[in-house]
Amino acid sequence: MDRRDFLHLSTSGLGLLIGASLFAPAAAYFLSPAWKKKPEDWIFLGDIHKIPVDRPTKVEFVQRHKDGWTTIEEKKSAWVISKDGKAFTVFDPRCTHLGCPYRWDEGRGEFLCPCHNAVFSKEGEVLSGPPPRPLDRYAVKVEAGKLWVLPALKKD
Numbered sequence: 001m002d003r004r005d006f007l008h009l010s011t012s013g014l015g016l017l018i019g020a021s022l023f024a025p026a027a028a029y030f031l032s033p034a035w036k037k038k039p040e041d042w043i044f045l046g047d048i049h050k051i052p053v054d055r056p057t058k059v060e061f062v063q064r065h066k067d068g069w070t071t072i073e074e075k076k077s078a079w080v081i082s083k084d085g086k087a088f089t090v091f092d093p094r095c096t097h098l099g100c101p102y103r104w105d106e107g108r109g110e111f112l113c114p115c116h117n118a119v120f121s122k123e124g125e126v127l128s129g130p131p132p133r134p135l136d137r138y139a140v141k142v143e144a145g146k147l148w149v150l151p152a153l154k155k156d
């Protein structure tokens, strides 16, 4: 190897080294959100003392999703019911037939879906109509008097 080849090789090697040392941190910065394991996103629904006992209550909340570097906010709702003010059930607000929003009928004491006349009990069981299964539920937890929900569906 003559002097010219040596200089050419060492300059190229040094250039590669500098390029890699600049590119690696930048690549790690831009790709790291995609690699991060997402924690479970429990959402605060409310103070349990403010939720009426034995009467389904529609609660609205905002669910935030991280999509890479963007945070997307989505307005959602759920039906909350508790027989004793201690244990809570939270239903997804979409009918299990084709996903229409259903409502609580206080006079009948039942959930009614207007799309195809489905009727669900207060416990979410199908009483009549085409839905193939009871109302979907969310995972819930109560901590220090606060109700939290995990709006991933938990099928019954």
Ligand code: FES
Residues within 6 Å of the ligand: 095, 096, 097, 098, 099, 100, 113, 114, 115, 116, 117, 118, 129, 130, 131
């Ligand atoms: S969507 Fe509710 S009964 Fe069809």
